[in-house]
Amino acid sequence: MKQLLVHFKNYRLSSFFGPFFKLIEALLELTIPMFVAVIIDEAIPSGEVSNVIRYIAMMFGIGLTGFLFSITAQYHSARAAIGVTRSIGNDLFKHIIHLPKAERDDITPASLVTRMTSDLFQIQSAINIFFRLFLRSPFIVLGSMIMAMQIDLRMTSYFLVMILLLTVVVVGSLYITTPVHAQIRRELDRLVTLTREQIQGIRVIRAFRQEDREKQEFKEQNESLTFNQIKVGKLSNFTNPLTYVIVNIVLLLIIWQGGHFVNEGTLQQGQLVALVNYLLAILVELVKIAMFVMQINRGLTSANRVVDVLNRPLEDTEFNNPEPAQDTASIVFEDVAFTYPDAAEASLEDVSFAIQTGDFVGITGSTGSGKSTLLSLLTKTYDPTSGKLYFDTGVFDVTTRQNLRNQISVVPQSATLFKGTIRSNLMQGNPRASEAELWAALDAAQASEFVKSKKGQLDAEVESFGRNFSGGQRQRLTIARALVKPAKVLILDAATSALDYVTESNFLKTLHENYQDMTIVMVSERTNSIRQADKIVVLEQGKQIGVGSHEELLEQNEVYREIHASQQVLEVN
């Protein structure tokens, strides 16, 4: 929790003034019942109207001053709460960006979103209420108690019993609701994951007529969340009437007992009214304390979820670059194997091949054979579980993982564009790229034509996820973005799957002619897409079962021959 407390550093003044001004407001508020008592017991019986008006004016003045202190306190509390939460949010986002992929997958993207949004909101509300009430409410409760004792010590026991009973109610309700709050956060995570999946996959859901099944699943998940929220709501609803019943019983006792004392002449009417006022003030503050504790509780649950992310180790900047037995190429895989964290089986085994600078390397194999996993090792998203993956230090700067990645450009399997313009998306590859470089990349990616047809051309708007572009257009823009980056290696992960054969072969031809120094590693299930490669690596169920040129593999590798033959039949048909 220490990680969160440091964020209060820049809001020290507001963190002090918020509760402090609330305390002054409370102090002023405590005097009001005393004025009421004096008006009833002294000013009214004296018959002097001016006296009554004077006391009322003083009460009004105190009320107004209290109000001014209160809004200043609200301002400081809100300022500190918003500022601290914003600062935590920035830190959290920075941390998430640098988390290793395995940690991000473990928390799940949806849970990261709820932690960045709803959990931060809970923390903000908790800080706000904390500053406003943590001094004020106990002070009013204690102060009212002391003032009441000053009026009549005989009433103390009633007040004490009431405070004790109410404390039992509040603590009891907290004891029951705390685990439910944690459960609600988890249910919310699940609902967000499901909703995200369903909205993103809405076209597939419709195409496969899965609407009813998905609706049912959403309903069940939503009902489960609602059930727990209602459970907490019911408990809270039960707490409030219980609190009022206790207070009203004590109120009756005080009026009953106080009435006797007034008849005896040992207590004045105004004093009895003041006692009732203090009792009600205690009630109001205890209800606030109950809300306060519940919100703090929710805030702490959320804070723990944020701390859980912040405690996760960041990706190691350093990495091991073990020399292979024969150092002859710019990138060498030597007996590489990889198993995903928590996976039972290895996703890659016995992978050994070398890449020369300027090579065009194809990676092929059926789905799930380990192609993307191999690329994840190449980009240092993961390190091999065993074996060696070597980057030639004469070619690559391997001082840090980030430096190495700066020299590698990736076109991922799913084309991701960001809200902005075509230009802003392309310049993610290189913020200093010139207009000519952007167009050259678009030319190579076979994207110039459709970009020219868009209103604004390079400044044409890109909506979130690039949803205002077709799949093939998105893919070409992500290829162009990768080409804008001045990288030594270009990785294409099934990046041409949405392109037709003519566009794909034009792209590969331009790549070959204009980017000769660039090493290209291209994953494709289509053998025709990689037949020009200097080297093709064939994977089958995580194992490397062949390496060679298209011709060599056709001659020597039965699996490759079969894959190729089956695709020729499909293409002819």
Ligand SMILES: Nc1ncnc2c1ncn2[C@@H]1O[C@H](COP(=O)(O)OP(=O)(O)OP(=O)(O)O)[C@@H](O)[C@H]1O
């Ligand atoms: N994050 C992960 N955690 C555990 N196992 C994984 C993970 N990602 C992939 N795998 C498993 O590793 C194996 C290889 O997956 P990979 O994505 O590398 O295959 P691929 O050849 O790229 O498939 P495709 O052509 O369908 O994209 C698969 O069995 C897959 O289930």
